[in-house]
Amino acid sequence: MPAFHALKTLVRSLSTTARSTSELVGTAPSHRCYIFLHTPQPPSEYPAKYATPVQRALLLRTAKWGGSVNFSWSEDQKSVCARPPGEEDKQEYHLTAFAYPRGKLEATVSMDNIEEVGEKLRVHAEGVSGAIPSNPDDVHLYVCTHGARDCRCGDIGGAVAQAIRDELRKRRDTNKSDPSTRIKLAEVAHVGGHKYAANLLVYPHGEWLGEVEPEDVPEILDAVLALPVRPRNIDEIPICPSHWRGRMGLSKDEQVQLLQRTYS
Numbered sequence: 001m002p003a004f005h006a007l008k009t010l011v012r013s014l015s016t017t018a019r020s021t022s023e024l025v026g027t028a029p030s031h032r033c034y035i036f037l038h039t040p041q042p043p044s045e046y047p048a049k050y051a052t053p054v055q056r057a058l059l060l061r062t063a064k065w066g067g068s069v070n071f072s073w074s075e076d077q078k079s080v081c082a083r084p085p086g087e088e089d090k091q092e093y094h095l096t097a098f099a100y101p102r103g104k105l106e107a108t109v110s111m112d113n114i115e116e117v118g119e120k121l122r123v124h125a126e127g128v129s130g131a132i133p134s135n136p137d138d139v140h141l142y143v144c145t146h147g148a149r150d151c152r153c154g155d156i157g158g159a160v161a162q163a164i165r166d167e168l169r170k171r172r173d174t175n176k177s178d179p180s181t182r183i184k185l186a187e188v189a190h191v192g193g194h195k196y197a198a199n200l201l202v203y204p205h206g207e208w209l210g211e212v213e214p215e216d217v218p219e220i221l222d223a224v225l226a227l228p229v230r231p232r233n234i235d236e237i238p239i240c241p242s243h244w245r246g247r248m249g250l251s252k253d254e255q256v257q258l259l260q261r262t263y264s
Contacts, residue, residue: 024210024211024243024244024245025244025245025246025255025256025259026245026246026255026256027192027196027208027245027252028208028245028246028247028248028250029068029192030066030251030252031066031067031068031248032065032067032100032125032248033062033065033067033068033097033098033099033121033124033125033248034068034098034099034201034203035058035062035067035068035069035095035096035097035121036070036072036096036097036186037052037054037055037058037069037070037093037095037109038071038072038079038093039071039073039079039082039093040079040080040082041073041082042073042145043071043073043144043145043146043147043187043189044147044148044158046071046146046149046189047148048148048149049149050071050146050189050190053088053111054089054091054093054109054110054114055069058114058117058118061114061118062118062121062122062125065122065125066125067121067122067125070188070189070190071189072096072142072186072187072188072189073186073188074184074185074186074187076184077096077186078094079093080092080093080094089111090110090111091110092108092109092110093108093109093110094107095108095109095117096140097121097124098140098203098204098206098231098248099121099124099125100125100231100248100249101230101249102124102231103204103230104138104140104203104204105120105124107120137229138229139182139202139203139204139205139224139225139229140186140203140204141164141185141186141200141201141202142185142188142200142202143157143160143161143164143185143188143198143200144157144187144188144190144199144201145157145161145188146188146190149189149190150190150194150197152194152195152197153190153194153198153199156197156198156212156213157197157198159198159213159214160198160200160212160216160217161185161198162214163214163215163217164185164217164221167180167217167218168180168183168185179225180221180225182225182229183221183224188201191208193210196210196211196245197210197211198210198211198213199212200220200243202239203248204230205224205230205231205232205239206231206247206249207238207239207244207247207248208244208245208247209239209243209244209245210243210245212243216240216243219240220240223239223240224239227239231249232247232248234249234250234254235258235261238258238259241259241262241263
């Protein structure tokens with residue numbers, strides 16, 4: 001098995017550039033704002049197709065201007081206990097949203113204030129004054145571990161999420177003021193692209209990475225921590241190009257063109 005794993009790693013390393021151009025790049029869905037609804041249960045407990053009344057209602061209001069709505073979980077993020085069966089329309093969520101170019105916004109949403117929160121998110125995403133970003137120094141990493149949707153996300157995504165936890169713990173144990181203390185890790189539901197597992201989303205930067213393996217984690221953390229904590233501008237060089245799926249604020253064609261310009 002060790003020899004097989006070493007061969008697999010070698011084959012992947014020899015083909016990353018071609019694969020990134022032909023497969024990975026341009027596979028991040030076009031979006032101006034990504035919204036994470038916090039759940040009290042991890043993605044390993046989500047059903048294969050997970051939707052709730054609040055999620056559907058919020059998506060209906062935000063998709064028209066480029067919003068996307070997903071679910072996330074971590075041991076550290078705020079969440080509201082799940083309502084009993086039959087009362088899903090009464091569920092309340094804490095949410096974290098990221099938009100280009102304004103960055104992070106936090107709110108609490110339910111069916112009672114869905115219109116108000118939808119408008120608040122639109123104002124934030126469109127850069128209109130009135131919405132104030134919060135915690136600008138935090139770096140948020142989201143790994144898809146939605147195993148019921150696809151086993152690759154559960155297996156490889158779960159391994160990558162654990163590798164990130166282990167690497168962060170090691171760095172923080174060595175140095176209590178290590179820059180990695182700014183990183184917040186969460187797990188998310190299906191993001192699209194099962195075959196690119198593990199999928200890792202980096203916010204507020206807006207970078208989407210795919211085909212991440214546990215051994216890639218230290219290099220990716222170093223690359224992320226070297227960047228300013230803000231959404232990446234549309235013409236800035238992609239981080240971790242061999243894993244780069246795309247960027248918030250760019251269409252598929254713009255993602256492809258950006259990587260082409262980077263290596264032209």
